[in-house]
Amino acid sequence: MFFGIMTMIILYLILKYVLEWIKYFNSLDPRLGQSTWRWSYDYPVIGERDISDLDDRDFVRLRRKRNKIITFMYSIVLIMFIASMSLLSEILIFFLQ
DSSP states (O other): OHHHHHHHHHHHHHHHHHHHHHHHHHHHHHGOOOOSSOOOOOBBBTBBOOOOTTTTTHHHHHHHHHHHHHHHHHHHHHHHHHHHHHHHHHHHHHHOO
């Protein structure tokens, strides 16, 4: 149970660090928006003109970096969910014995 709690604390600190990186990337260009949980699209959407790498190289590369960080954030959230289920089962086993 101790290792489960330590794992959750470490994952929480990593998640806070990644969220600060997302806020940092959002502040670099106003076109990215202020959303923390949403990817920016890299593909053509009907009715929206996507910016290719040739149109605005710096913005597209910034957007792709931000999307990678958001993907990393989602993977941390998934790992935290699995770890929390493991920790919950350990707590239930401890109290129900």
